[in-house]
Amino acid sequence: MSTMPAHYTIPDTPRAVRYHATGKPGEVLKYETLPDDAREPAAGEALVLMEMVVVHPSDLGMIGGTYGRLRPLPAVAGREGVGRVARLGAGVTTLKPGDRVRMPEDSGAWREAIVARADDLMPVPADIPAEQIAMAFINPPTAWLLLHEFVNLQPGDWVIQNASNSAVGECVIQMARTLGLRTANLVRSPEKHGANLRALGADLVVADDDKALKTVLAQMGGAAPRLALNSIGGMSAITLTRALGKNGQLVTFGGMTGDAIRFPTREFIFKNVALRGFWMDRWARSAPPEILRAVFEAVYACLRDGTLKMAVDSVHPLAGYAGALARAGAYGRNGKVLLRGPAATA
Numbered sequence: 001m002s003t004m005p006a007h008y009t010i011p012d013t014p015r016a017v018r019y020h021a022t023g024k025p026g027e028v029l030k031y032e033t034l035p036d037d038a039r040e041p042a043a044g045e046a047l048v049l050m051e052m053v054v055v056h057p058s059d060l061g062m063i064g065g066t067y068g069r070l071r072p073l074p075a076v077a078g079r080e081g082v083g084r085v086a087r088l089g090a091g092v093t094t095l096k097p098g099d100r101v102r103m104p105e106d107s108g109a110w111r112e113a114i115v116a117r118a119d120d121l122m123p124v125p126a127d128i129p130a131e132q133i134a135m136a137f138i139n140p141p142t143a144w145l146l147l148h149e150f151v152n153l154q155p156g157d158w159v160i161q162n163a164s165n166s167a168v169g170e171c172v173i174q175m176a177r178t179l180g181l182r183t184a185n186l187v188r189s190p191e192k193h194g195a196n197l198r199a200l201g202a203d204l205v206v207a208d209d210d211k212a213l214k215t216v217l218a219q220m221g222g223a224a225p226r227l228a229l230n231s232i233g234g235m236s237a238i239t240l241t242r243a244l245g246k247n248g249q250l251v252t253f254g255g256m257t258g259d260a261i262r263f264p265t266r267e268f269i270f271k272n273v274a275l276r277g278f279w280m281d282r283w284a285r286s287a288p289p290e291i292l293r294a295v296f297e298a299v300y301a302c303l304r305d306g307t308l309k310m311a312v313d314s315v316h317p318l319a320g321y322a323g324a325l326a327r328a329g330a331y332g333r334n335g336k337v338l339l340r341g342p343a344a345t346a
């Protein structure tokens, strides 16, 4: 067995945020002790201490029972984050104590520790700050794939999106800027988010209201987007569809309002607009491993060279998960809410 780096303390009573039934997070989440999570790793296994994990809308969908893929109950909550290898069982040669790995997604990430098969752990770069790398596996690859998988975009092309101040939206803006694309960005509060989004590279920031279509078309000066990215639904999706040019594609990857998308008939008939869907989860499970790795590497490269920076609203101890969830649901938040664990340095 390899020993852990001196500065990590393995919890005697490792805790996790767990639910035994789906429902409202405030009612079903419990902070429980799972002694097995910090047991001595057997041959081929590694003990990982959580460093930083993320609170996502999809976590709440899983806890609430509405997400596209649910876990057997009881389940530890959370999908994304990173940890550090603290101890190794016999025979593990692919990892060493102190290595950073992705927290295993299917087992649930909101936990202090986990023992997993070393071969199942995905090593991730240690030279990127924990707060950024913890968020590298869902939203930035989604933004990257949205910009690469649907339309063969060329420098100068316009992309339009709603919820542009979301984490995905900010990744889209920054990646689009690097690719030489132009973005038209709808938000609920342009006065609050406009300056920040422009600093990230947004070309236009417009209020997502009943005047949005007219405003955005006027400001694009006759150009028409080839790609529209929808994570809201309802009227906002109709605005995006109407803004598209001929043969444009509307890709829906989220439904923050829960409202159904209605097809604006004219655009479907006269402009041959296509309505598509995207789910990173499904894509990642069907993509060849080398392609998945290449997408992650592209994201790491953007994080390293500073062309991508994701906003952090606040970092909470795992035990403070209830306050973190309240913050994650607060209107006007700017950036992701994170939870830190025993391997976090501060």
Ligand SMILES: NC(=O)c1ccc[n+]([C@@H]2O[C@H](COP(=O)([O-])OP(=O)(O)OC[C@H]3O[C@@H](n4cnc5c(N)ncnc54)[C@H](OP(=O)(O)O)[C@@H]3O)[C@@H](O)[C@H]2O)c1
Residues within 6 Å of the ligand: 056, 057, 058, 138, 139, 142, 163, 164, 165, 166, 167, 168, 169, 187, 188, 189, 231, 232, 252, 253, 254, 255, 256, 257, 278, 279, 280, 281, 331, 332, 333, 335, 336
């Ligand atoms: N399909 C996939 O593979 C995939 C992958 C990643 C993310 N997603 C989805 O993408 C969406 C964004 O995720 P994220 O992590 O980037 O979110 P986030 O950072 O938490 O931001 C949420 C965004 O949604 C907006 N919003 C929330 N409630 C709204 C409402 N009722 N009406 C209009 N806007 C509303 C917020 O606007 P305010 O700031 O104005 O409140 C904010 O812009 C989520 O639906 C998520 O599940 C999907």
